Amino acid sequence: MAKHIVILGAGYGGLKTALETRKLMTADAARITIVNRHPYHQFITELHLPAAGSAAPQKVRLPLDKLLGGKKIDVLLADVDRIAPDEHTVYFTDGSMVSYDYLVVGLGSETEFFGIPGLQEHSFVLKSVDDATRINQHIEACIKEYARTKDDTNLTFGVGGAGLSGIELVGEMADMMPSICAKYGVNPQLVKLLSIEAAPSILPGFPETLIERAKTSLEARGVKFLVGVPIVKMESGLVHLKTGETIPTKTLIWTGGVRGHSVVASSGLAVDGRGRGLVNEFLQSTSHEDVFIVGDSAIVMGGPNGRPYPPTAQLAGQMGIHVGRQLHGVIKGTKLEPFQPHLQGTLASLGQKDGIGMVGDKKREVKGKTALWLKGASQLRYVWQIGGLFTRAE
Secondary structure, X not given: OOEEEEEEOOOHHHHHHHHHHHHHOOOOOEEEEEEEOOOEEEOHHHOHHHHHOXXXXXXXXXEHHHHHOOOOEEEEEOOEEEEEOOOOEEEEOOOOEEEOOEEEEOOOEEEOOOXXXXXHHHOEEOOOHHHHHHHHHHHHHHHHHHHHHOOHHHHEEXXXXXXXXHHHHHHHHHHHHHHHHHHOOOOHHHOEEEEEEOOXXXXXXXXXXXXXXXXXXXXXXXXXXXXXXXXXXXXXXXXEEOOOOXXXXXXXXXXXXXEEOHXXXXXXXXXXXXXXXXXXXXXXXXXXXXXXXXXXXXXXEOOHHHOEOOOOHHXXXXXXXXXXXXXXXXXXXXXXXXXXXXXXXXXXXXXXXXXXXXXXXXXXXXXXXXXXXXXXXXXXXXXXXXXXXXXXXX
């Protein structure tokens, strides 16, 4: 009888798990159900594009029925309410449930607000296509409102957090602001774009040469950096900084941190202090060997300086492929293999015409259009790998 594999989340890790498992096992050996909130797979690394208005939302998502059609992988659209690993059951918010023989948890992460008062209530986050659409509509509404009222708070846009997501977003916004402003007859020179970072530097993990390149490039397009300046409070229309200064604004997009998914944290699976699932070298939960955890839902040790690997799409995809192979091994009774990621570097766009990155085993530095081309090629390769190259976005 076929073993039932349930995969929670159709992100980079979950989707790759489903595809790799089906490649290795027929439907007679493994029945696969992938559970997702939305009927599409989202390119989380590209959400800054529709958020800034440089790409339509459908350009950063692919319909699951088209991606998985004909592969004998069931798609269940549902919100996970709780996982009961001792019962081998997942419960959904609509009251339904599903039982499994093996579970793969790929629910991603949630935004970490670090207990800053008012931040969750008054900021925007960028975790989904819906979030990106909401941000883009808000930016345009603010500029339109300024044209009517001349209220300067409408033209101050803050991005909290200057890691990869925050920098790519502020770069895209810097390039798109002139065209949005022109639409409403607003002088783009009046726009204030702020990158606010509590740490002493931006882009952690990048070498100083590329950090300086990024700052110089973005400053030339109007971005102002507030580095080493924590946000301590936010209320409607006002951001409070640790320096005692305040920023009157109707827009703060918070990209300053992530934590494990709350469903995973409360599931009874072993987790760390930030709610991320603890896994062994095979990516099995350390508390339940019939549960595998992939992507941002897990914490994987072995990164630089003995720290966890940073949560990236590249890592999540490799975890998914590995778990697909482990599931094949478990069901067929063969030896499991430890997870050994092969990370090919990191690339960041700085808007439409500039980028930076480190590529290859030796972390060779690239910049400018070369970095942008490599980033685009990497995205194209991923879309090809999941069978989405000729899949029409919806």
